[in-house]
Amino acid sequence: MLELQDVCFTIRKDGSKVNLVDHISLKVPKGHFMAIVGPSGCGKTTLLKTIAGLNPESSGSLFWDGRDLSTGGDFAPSEIGYVPQFSIAYDPLTVDESVEAATRLRVRCRNTAELDQRIDRVLEEAGLASISDRAVKVLSGGQKRRLGLAMELVSDPKILLCDEVTSGLDPRSEREIVRLLHDLSRKDGRIVLSVTHSLAHLELYDSILVLHEGCLAFYGPPEKLTHYFSVKDSEEVYPRLATQTAERWQSSWQKHGESYFHMLEHNRHVLIASGSLHLPHTHKSPPPADEPADADADTAEAARPATTRAAPAALPMPGFCSQFATLLSRRWRIFFRDRGQVFLQLAILLCFPILVTLFSDKASGPIRNFSDSHQSNLELEIKEQQGVRADQAKVGSAVSGIIMFQVVLLALMGSNNSAREIAGERQIYEKEKFGGLRPSAYLASKVAFLSCLVIAQSLWMAFFVNFFGQFRGEFFQHAGFLLLVNASMTAICLAISAMMRTAEQASLLSIYLVGFQLPLSGAVLALPENIEGFTRPFISAYWAWSGSVESLQTQVHDAVKSVIDTSLSLQTSCLYTLSAHIGVALVIAWVGARRPQWD
Numbered sequence: 001m002l003e004l005q006d007v008c009f010t011i012r013k014d015g016s017k018v019n020l021v022d023h024i025s026l027k028v029p030k031g032h033f034m035a036i037v038g039p040s041g042c043g044k045t046t047l048l049k050t051i052a053g054l055n056p057e058s059s060g061s062l063f064w065d066g067r068d069l070s071t072g073g074d075f076a077p078s079e080i081g082y083v084p085q086f087s088i089a090y091d092p093l094t095v096d097e098s099v100e101a102a103t104r105l106r107v108r109c110r111n112t113a114e115l116d117q118r119i120d121r122v123l124e125e126a127g128l129a130s131i132s133d134r135a136v137k138v139l140s141g142g143q144k145r146r147l148g149l150a151m152e153l154v155s156d157p158k159i160l161l162c163d164e165v166t167s168g169l170d171p172r173s174e175r176e177i178v179r180l181l182h183d184l185s186r187k188d189g190r191i192v193l194s195v196t197h198s199l200a201h202l203e204l205y206d207s208i209l210v211l212h213e214g215c216l217a218f219y220g221p222p223e224k225l226t227h228y229f230s231v232k233d234s235e236e237v238y239p240r241l242a243t244q245t246a247e248r249w250q251s252s253w254q255k256h257g258e259s260y261f262h263m264l265e266h267n268r269h270v271l272i273a274s275g276s277l278h279l280p281h282t283h284k285s286p287p288p289a290d291e292p293a294d295a296d297a298d299t300a301e302a303a304r305p306a307t308t309r310a311a312p313a314a315l316p317m318p319g320f321c322s323q324f325a326t327l328l329s330r331r332w333r334i335f336f337r338d339r340g341q342v343f344l345q346l347a348i349l350l351c352f353p354i355l356v357t358l359f360s361d362k363a364s365g366p367i368r369n370f371s372d373s374h375q376s377n378l379e380l381e382i383k384e385q386q387g388v389r390a391d392q393a394k395v396g397s398a399v400s401g402i403i404m405f406q407v408v409l410l411a412l413m414g415s416n417n418s419a420r421e422i423a424g425e426r427q428i429y430e431k432e433k434f435g436g437l438r439p440s441a442y443l444a445s446k447v448a449f450l451s452c453l454v455i456a457q458s459l460w461m462a463f464f465v466n467f468f469g470q471f472r473g474e475f476f477q478h479a480g481f482l483l484l485v486n487a488s489m490t491a492i493c494l495a496i497s498a499m500m501r502t503a504e505q506a507s508l509l510s511i512y513l514v515g516f517q518l519p520l521s522g523a524v525l526a527l528p529e530n531i532e533g534f535t536r537p538f539i540s541a542y543w544a545w546s547g548s549v550e551s552l553q554t555q556v557h558d559a560v561k562s563v564i565d566t567s568l569s570l571q572t573s574c575l576y577t578l579s580a581h582i583g584v585a586l587v588i589a590w591v592g593a594r595r596p597q598w599d
């Protein structure tokens, strides 16, 4: 049984407290199908989130099977299913793949046969078996709602919370979904709470809860709704609600609530007696002789002191490695299904190094002729050095520019890699986290995926540009710094993505960050010293550029130094600073991934 005792969810608005959920008390027995209705903005979603534990109650208590959810621990992830208002599936995947990923993330199956069996059963239950190979993006509204339900059913939740799963559907599809929810409540004593605007098909529900401005205005059998509100048709309930204040509806309900609860109890006994409702056998300690069994098991259970009851054993969750592998393979699948994304990545991968090569082409002559050999003959050496000095400025600025160009393009690739990676799927991720996904497995899968992009982009850039205009120095050190700057920007933008509320905010901030890398790096123009000291530690491009310049051959290095006003740093400092950027960014990404960010 689910029981709410005087539950409030309070926010502060303009300095005063406002109850979005206002002193709600009710009992929902097992195998019950309840509609939560009310005008838009009355607090239906807020109430559902309070029950789910997403909005911690400000006062009052919630009990599940007699266990106090605020002191005895929340619902186990497999105990509860929450179908939110938004779609929780990835468009490029098929129905089957979506349900499979949901199962692998939430349930530990012993073998593939058990996994397949569970997936097939859920698809069958949700009425999706015939379209299991269809892509999510081509599903109709009703089919998407069924998929959302199927993805929750994989863990056989004991309580299913559905938010507006019928809104926007045609009357037939709406009825089909309500019928499906009704059937789901008839299995294994599952409680199904469904938030809806619609006052159609009320007869399919066991009870109707009417909310008005966060207050409970009615909770009783559907057939008593019109009688209670003294209206002829249920459609007249909302206009009728508006005729009185929420407080008056609340106080009037406090007078009548008890008798309507008895009507619900009566209806329930009738259902059980007629065989329409089967409740599972409980495996608790046998009830005392004076307590009724079966039909009243909920009532008897609720009557026992909460502290004496242990939390029921939940389904075992899959381990870190299993969740990591599922997420990583799903990420690659989504990546390869999105042709636009693949094309963009390939275009960037191929075109950026070509761009650098084109720019470096003009400078390649002087660079190639630029000698660092030392003549033994003094006269020849002086002559050579004069020639070298003539080219020094040209070569210095060309080499410095080419390195900085590579660095900035790789920084740009880094931001493109990860700016939307978490923020773009935040709601789906929050939903999966609620279902038991470990943030560590999620972040590790992102790091593994992005590392592949970073390695491919950086090494290809380094080798390609080196092939057309040989790097005059320690090539592998140069390639290492290119890799580090790409990794650093990817990690920083991943952190931004984890902290921001929307993908647009994350993209914008990441682009600004890349935009500031070049001017603040000091490679083009030197900054005033007091500003430089403050900004430099944060500019990844500077450290990669400086580290790469330090790996140049002595004469080319001197040529670069002769044209820049900015001081260079030791290679080890560059290495440590870039590693620190990556480390700090990953810690921030971890904090952001753990932080709940529901809409």
Ligand SMILES: Nc1ncnc2c1ncn2[C@@H]1O[C@H](COP(=O)(O)OP(=O)(O)OP(=O)(O)O)[C@@H](O)[C@H]1O
Residues within 6 Å of the ligand: 011, 020, 038, 039, 040, 041, 042, 043, 044, 045, 046, 047, 197
């Ligand atoms: N965290 C919050 N902070 C401030 N206001 C909030 C918060 N959550 C909800 N609200 C406000 O509380 C009210 C109830 O919101 P809720 O989303 O629960 O309504 P609803 O009944 O589900 O509406 P709809 O039918 O349109 O989905 C709204 O006015 C909403 O703006």
Ligand SMILES: [Mg+2]
Residues within 6 Å of the ligand: 044, 045, 046, 085, 163, 164
């Ligand atoms: Mg809502």
